[in-house]
Amino acid sequence: MNQQDQTEVEFSLEALQNGDQAEFARVVATYSGYIYRLALKMLHNPQDAEDVLQDTFIKAFHALPKFQGQSKVSTWLYRIATNEALMFLRKKRPDTVSVEVPHQNDDEEASRPLQIVDWCCLPEDELVSDEAREQLDRSITQLPESLRLAFVLRDIEGLSTRETAEVLEISETAVKTRLHRARMNLRESLTAYYQGKIPESV
Amino acid sequence: MTQHDYHNHHDCFHLLNSLSDYVDGELGEELCNEIERHVADCEDCRIFVDTYKKTIYLYHETTAEPEIPSDVRLRLFHRLNLKDFLENSVGEAQE
Numbered sequence: 001m002n003q004q005d006q007t008e009v010e011f012s013l014e015a016l017q018n019g020d021q022a023e024f025a026r027v028v029a030t031y032s033g034y035i036y037r038l039a040l041k042m043l044h045n046p047q048d049a050e051d052v053l054q055d056t057f058i059k060a061f062h063a064l065p066k067f068q069g070q071s072k073v074s075t076w077l078y079r080i081a082t083n084e085a086l087m088f089l090r091k092k093r094p095d096t097v098s099v100e101v102p103h104q105n106d107d108e109e110a111s112r113p114l115q116i117v118d119w120c121c122l123p124e125d126e127l128v129s130d131e132a133r134e135q136l137d138r139s140i141t142q143l144p145e146s147l148r149l150a151f152v153l154r155d156i157e158g159l160s161t162r163e164t165a166e167v168l169e170i171s172e173t174a175v176k177t178r179l180h181r182a183r184m185n186l187r188e189s190l191t192a193y194y195q196g197k198i199p200e201s202v
Numbered sequence: 203m204t205q206h207d208y209h210n211h212h213d214c215f216h217l218l219n220s221l222s223d224y225v226d227g228e229l230g231e232e233l234c235n236e237i238e239r240h241v242a243d244c245e246d247c248r249i250f251v252d253t254y255k256k257t258i259y260l261y262h263e264t265t266a267e268p269e270i271p272s273d274v275r276l277r278l279f280h281r282l283n284l285k286d287f288l289e290n291s292v293g294e295a296q297e
Contacts, residue, residue, distance in 0.1 A: 025279075025287030032278060033268035050274050054281050061282065113205035118249045120256045127256075133264050155261050180222035187250075187257040 013069045024064065027073060028057055034074070034157065035081045041152045042085040044141045052088050056081040071166055078159070078167045082149055089145060114184075119194035126197055139189040143182055150178035151186070206246040213240050214247055225255055 039049035
C-alpha cells in the first residue's frame, strides 16, 4: 500500500459484500502485513499489535456487507485499523490518551527553542544501529496519538496526504499540520539522542 | 550544542512553517528559492533543515517490509476461520 510499491489489488466487491471467504482471504493475505506494521509502530508491542491486527480483520469481515467500495479497500482497512489502535490505547491507558491534537500546548511548543546540533555527519552504521532503531521506534511512541497516526500513515506507510486525510477523516491541511508537528517532535527527539554519539572533538 | 529561538527570527520562523511542504516537494519554486537563499546564509537553519530531512530519511530507511511473522499469520487465519485458505495466501504473499 506504500506509494512506491503499491499496486492496488482488484477485488470483487460483490463477492466481498456477500461474505465470500476466499475473496476475503485474498484481502487478508494482501494487507495483513501492512496492518501489522502500522499496529506495531503505533503500539510498539508485538502482542498488542497482533490483537489489533486480528480485531481489525474481524471488524472488517463483519462490515463487509456495508462496504460500498467508495474508498479503496486499503484505505477502508487502514481506517478500521487506526480506530482499533486508538481504542486499544485508550483501554490500556484511559487517563492519558487523547485522540484530539493537544491544542493547549501549541503556544508552548511553537515558542520552545529548537536544539541545533549537526548530527548528520555521524556514520551510517551509527545512525541505523540496533540501538538507534530502538530509539527511532521509541520516539514515535512518545508522540501524541494524533500526530503519531499522521506520521505513521504518511512517512512509514507511504500514503499520500489525500489518502491519509481520508483514513483519518480530517482535512488535508490538518494532515499536513500534524505531519509537520510530528516531524519536528521526532527531530528534537533524535537530536537529543544522536548528540550523545558525536565525539567531543567534532 | 546551541539552541535557536526561532520565535524571534522572522525569516527562520517563516522557513520552519514551510519546511514540511519543502521536503515533500510541494512548495512553489519561488518559496523554494527563498528557503535555499536563507539556508545559505543561516548556519542554524542549514543544520535544522539537514537534520529535519535526515529524520525523515532515517525512518524511511529503517522501515521494514510489510511482512507478517508466520506464527502471527497462522493465528490470524485461524481466528478468522480462514485456515482452509492459508496455503494459498502464504504462497501469494511470498510472490
